[in-house]
Amino acid sequence: MSDSTPPPGSAADPSPMERSGTFTPGVIEDIQIKAELARYRIRGFGILRPRTWATFDDLTFVPGTLTRIPLEGYREKCSTKTVLGTRFASQPLELDIPLMVTGMSYGALSRNAKTALSRGARMAGTSTTTGDGGMLDVERSESRAMIYEVLPSRYGINVQHLRQADAIELTIGQGAKPGTGGLLLGSKVSDEVARLRDLPPGVDQRSPCRHPDFLGPDDMVIKIEELREATDWRIPIFVKMGASRVFDDVRLAAKAGADVVVVDGMEGGTGASPELLQEHTGIPTLAAVCEARAALEDIGLYGKVQLVIAGGLRHGSDCAKALALGADACYLGTALLIALNCNKPIYVEDYHAIGAAPYACHHCHTGRCPVGITTQDPELTARLEVDAASERVASFFHALTSEVQVLARACGKSDVHHLEPEDLRALTLEASMITGLPLAGTNRVYGGGPGWASH
Amino acid sequence: MPLPATSERTSTIDCSDMPVRAINREIRAALAGNSTKIMLLHPGARHNLGVALPEGTELTIDGPAGYYVAGLNDGATVHVHGGVGWGAAESMRDGVVTIDGDAGNAVAAAIRDGVVVVRGDASTRAGIAMKGGVLIVGGSVGPMAGFMMQKGIIIICGDAADGVADSMYAGTVYVAGKLGELGADAVVEEFTGGDRDLVYSHLERWKIPAPAAGFRKLVAGRKLWNFQKADRHLWKSAL
Amino acid sequence: MCGIVGFLDRLDRPDFPTGRVVLAMLDALGCRGPDSAGAALLRSDEIDGVWAVRIAPGDALALTRLEPLGVVERVEHAAGSLRFRFRPGPGVTPEGVEVALGACRDGLEVLSLGSRIDLVKQVGSPAQLDAAYGFSAWRGPLAIGHTRMSTESRIDLSHSQPFWAHGVSDLATVHNGHVTNYHQLRRRYERQGVTFYTDNDSEVIGVYLRDRLAQGRSLTEAMADSIVDLDGAYNYLVASAEGLGVVRDRFGFKPLMIAETDAFVAVATEEIALRRAFPGSFRVLEPAPGRALFYPLAVTPALV
Missing domain, CATH: 2.60.120 (Jelly Rolls)
Known part of the structure; x- marks a missing residue:
């Protein structure tokens, strides 16, 4: 479907003097597309508009200098070992690094992409997550640790796969579009994807926004118990949510019995979703981590229930700051797809053919991914070579881990999990207000943190 | 029993x-x-x-x-x-x-195969998101039975409340009793001899008394499979 | 998000252990709501021309403020609350009593007022409620109870349930779920001068019923109206001097089971509570969504 955002500057270009600041060329084009389309616009990738809100970039580390002694890089080891699910599970998830692959479905992604993520994660000593389409055999065999997602749609749910999982993630929502279900347009519902999801091939698949058999946190208590009984209280139960009313939602997930709470911020990606949800719903990841930590502290479960943060994390400093603010681990999604080749300037003519361009492609929903990641087309999927792609995933994880370590060492920490909010300063007033960290150059906190303690 | x-x-x-x-x-x-x-x-x-x-x-x-x-x-x-x-x-x-x-909300939710038999009544959302298998209800069902069903069959010997067979991808719902308001894109199709053999063999197999009334067959109209601008009124109630 | 229970005796048994069965039901629902517990009960005996009032905290000094309005009698302290009888002077309204007592946000709260109702609640489990008030020994033909998992508002006594429908004698509600147009409704009522005592969306149910009653609707009509006017996911129960009300939202989002026998009507969020509290075999039904049911005291139920 002709359903993509037009390339910038494609609209008629009258004199800037005559342009409306309200009805900009982009807005005019948007209205006229919808006047043809008769429904909301759909696209993939995630939020596109410029980030005018406070982000992790608005924080800076204050490394050891004289008051504190930094660690050397060679012999003075900085541990990255990460353990999740220590509350109720007899076999918590043990990972070499605090970075993990977030849930992305086979269907949204190609088999090659899922395979490369699994193998790359294994090489890096970390976990992968299934996604809204069931577990691929190759995904299980290539993964060291497999998190099995139980989503509202229940596509591909198989108790025999559940038993092979190293953790279960009960997904309530995702950061790109909290409050709504997944979307997979017909061009990606191949025979194989349809078979795994029990759908007619080629349909526009719309997943439900709610689980079919529980509604609300009080019923979720019983659902979590069911999943524990099905796995004999062996593996951790994660509860994943899009960042929305984070403070209350995180408290409820923890109260309902989650071992691990996953909060996915507004900058999180998606294979396909109504565009307006990506742009106009949810809470930014920086704010989400602060609220989530405050929530767990409020009910006395911080440190007992682990916190995983997701949503547009790009590099080691994003991850290190999330850890310092209270996360136990970080999920990566879009950044890993980019490591796979997403938006790379190769097959440039194929980007143009779908109305996109390298570095500005958000056409995951079309199933015409020029680099073979978010597609089910055999010719396109072949463009992602699994061995090389797995190497890139592993290398990227190593690069990010080394970045987190270098920041932790600089702050005098022999364990990345020893990073704390006091290792940071705010660079902007807004970041100070959100995080409760002093504005750099002052000893004052402008705003006092997430501000939920008065609850 | x-x-x-x-x-x-x-x-x-x-x-x-x-x-x-x-x-x-x-x-x-x-x-x-x-x-x-x-x-x-x-x-x-x-x-x-x-x-x-x-x-x-x-x-x-x-x-x-x-x-x-x-x-x-x-x-x-x-x-x-x-x-x-x-x-x-x-x-x-x-x-x-x-x-x-009787069965509460969402009996047989998302089953992929096998058989679920409810001899009494079933509440709301019976057979929601079924991906295969068979659900047989000897009594009546509450609203939204078969919502977003993908495959399989539901046999309802009693009444079906409003929203039956709403937004199904595929699958079949048979109802013998009163039909409430049909769900989005649910259509009544001819109950054939083949349907009769299928339904009554299940009733016999699970010893459910055959209802006095004959069955109606509901299937997906398939208008929600892919968005069509011409069906925008249907989509307004579906999206 | 919570567990709710209700009980109505149909055999007019003065010795029936209503408090005990309500606590047994609440206890069985404990996992749904660890934050607080409470119950409202209708006593068998009506006290003519006298109100029974319970306030918290148990500030006896506040009672002196009632002197101009009537006569305070038989003051009893229990677990941080205070119950007394109040013989109102001519023209004194329940609301007038609340105002005189200084009931307001974050301060003193009138937990219940009426000729038959009594209401207790506190942070903690049903067992703690019993320890504080000896609720298991309470007798009466009708009771509702609540165990709370707080969602968007505070965990403290006044945010716990049941809620007395402030200003309406002998009317209380318990609620499981959330009202998504709560703020809109609240602002509308506040413009009309209504006082809200908490930030809990459940409080608006009593305010709504009171408003509809004031407009001349019967309680059963008001309950039916609420299915249109209250948006969101909810089951709520109403305890009134006339009987027990049961309301389910139009989508049936929250679970609710009813057992109806010749001897009693019992309602609970989950069947497990009914089986725990009542021996013997009886059928348990989930009422249809979008329905308001009313079970009058000692009369067969009417479908609204």
């Missing part, structure tokens, strides 16, 4: 003062000890009884069960001599679950 006679291979567990975790552990221990027939006494509508049971297990629950009884069933035969709470047999891979009483 009379309870099956207790044989030497049957393990009996009295749930009276037991937490769910202990009950399920005893079931697993009995299975490990080569019992395949297990009887639970005094279940007291406890939740999560007999979840994820393996093929070959025959579990009888002598009384009402709570949420998710026989949930994630992996091929077992489970008989509940009473009513059940929400999500009975949810996400079943295969197996048979028979319920003598």
Whole structure:
């Protein structure tokens, strides 16, 4: 479907003097597309508009200098070992690094992409997550640790796969579009994807926004118990949510019995979703981590229930700051797809053919991914070579881990999990207000943190 | 229905003062000890009884069960001599679950195969998101039966409340009693001889009295498969 | 998000252990709501021309403020609350009593007022409620109870349930779920001068019923109206001097089971509570969504 955002500057270009600041060329084009389309616009990738809100970039580390002694890089080891699910599970998830692959479905992604993520994660000593389409055999065999997602749609749910999982993630929502279900347009519902999801091939698949058999946190208590009984209280139960009313939602997930709470911020990606949800719903990841930590502290479960943060994390400093603010681990999604080749300037003519361009492609929903990641087309999927792609995933994880370590060492920490909010300063007033960290150059906190303690 | 006679291979567990975790552990221990027939006494509508049971297990629950009884069933035969709470047999891979009483919300939710029989009434969202298998309800069903169903069949001997067969991808819903307002994109199709053979063989197989009235057959109109601008009015109520 | 229960005796048994069965039901629902517990009960005996009032905290000094309005009698302290009888002077309204007592946000709260109702609640489990008030020994033909998992508002006494429908004698509600147009409704009522005592969306149910009653609707009509006017996911129960009300939202989002026998009507969020509290075999039904049911005291129920 002709359903993509037009390339910038494609609209008629009258004199800037005559342009409306309200009805900009982009807005005019948007209205006229919808006047043809008769429904909301759909696209993939995630939020596109410029980030005018406070982000992790608005924080800076204050490394050891004289008051504190930094660690050397060679012999003075900085541990990255990460353990999740220590509350109720007899076999918590043990990972070499605090970075993990977030849930992305086979269907949204190609088999090659899922395979490369699994193998790359294994090489890096970390976990992968299934996604809204069931577990691929190759995904299980290539993964060291497999998190099995139980989503509202229940596509591909198989108790025999559940038993092979190293953790279960009960997904309530995702950061790109909290409050709504997944979307997979017909061009990606191949025979194989349809078979795994029990759908007619080629349909526009719309997943439900709610689980079919529980509604609300009080019923979720019983659902979590069911999943524990099905796995004999062996593996951790994660509860994943899009960042929305984070403070209350995180408290409820923890109260309902989650071992691990996953909060996915507004900058999180998606294979396909109504565009307006990506742009106009949810809470930014920086704010989400602060609220989530405050929530767990409020009910006395911080440190007992682990916190995983997701949503547009790009590099080691994003991850290190999330850890310092209270996360136990970080999920990566879009950044890993980019490591796979997403938006790379190769097959440039194929980007143009779908109305996109390298570095500005958000056409995951079309199933015409020029680099073979978010597609089910055999010719396109072949463009992602699994061995090389797995190497890139592993290398990227190593690069990010080394970045987190270098920041932790600089702050005098022999364990990345020893990073704390006091290792940071705010660079902007807004970041100070959100995080409760002093504005750099002052000893004052402008705003006092997430501000939920008065609850 | 009379309870099956207790044989030497049957393990009996009295749930009276037991937490769910202990009950399920005893079931697993009995299975490990080569019992395949297990009887639970005094279940007291406890939740999560007999979840994820393996093929070959025959579990009888002598009384009402709570949420998710026989949930994630992996091929077992489970008989509940009473009513059940929400999500009975949810996400079943295969197996048979028979319920003598009434069923709560979302019975047989997202099952992929196997058979669920409810001899009484079923509440809201019976057979929601079914991905295969068969759901038979001897009585009536509440609103939204078969919502977003993907495959399989639902046989309703009594009435179906509003929203029946709403937004189905595929699958078939048969209703003998009164039909409420049809769900989005549900259409009535001819009840053929083949349908008759299928429906009545299931009723006979599971000893459900055939209803006096004949069955209507509901299927997906397929207008929600792919968005068409011409159907925008239909989509307004569906999206 | 919570567990709710209701009980109505149909045999007019003065010795029926209503408090005990309500606590047994609440206890069975404990996992749904670890934050607080409470119950409202209708006593068998009506006290003519006298109100029974319970306030918290148990500030006896506040009672002196009632002197101009009537006569305070038989003051009893219990677990941080205070119950007394109040013989109102001519023209004194329940609201007038609240105002005189200084009931307001974060301060003193009138937990219940009426000729038959009594209401207790506190942070903690049903067992703690019993320890504080000896609720299991309470007798009466009708009771509702609540165990709370707080969602968006605070965990403290006044945010716990049941809620007395402030200003309406002998009317209380318990609620499981959330009202998504709560703020809109609240602002509308506040413009009309209504006082809200908490930030809990459940409080608006009593305010709504009171408003409809004031407009001349019967309680059963008001309950039916609420299915259209209250948006969101909810089951709520109403305890009134006339009987027990049961309301389910139009989508049936929250679970609710009803057992109806010749001897009693019992309602609970989950069947497990009914089986725990009542021996013997009886059928348990999930009422259809979008329905308001009313069970009059000692009369067969009417479908609204």
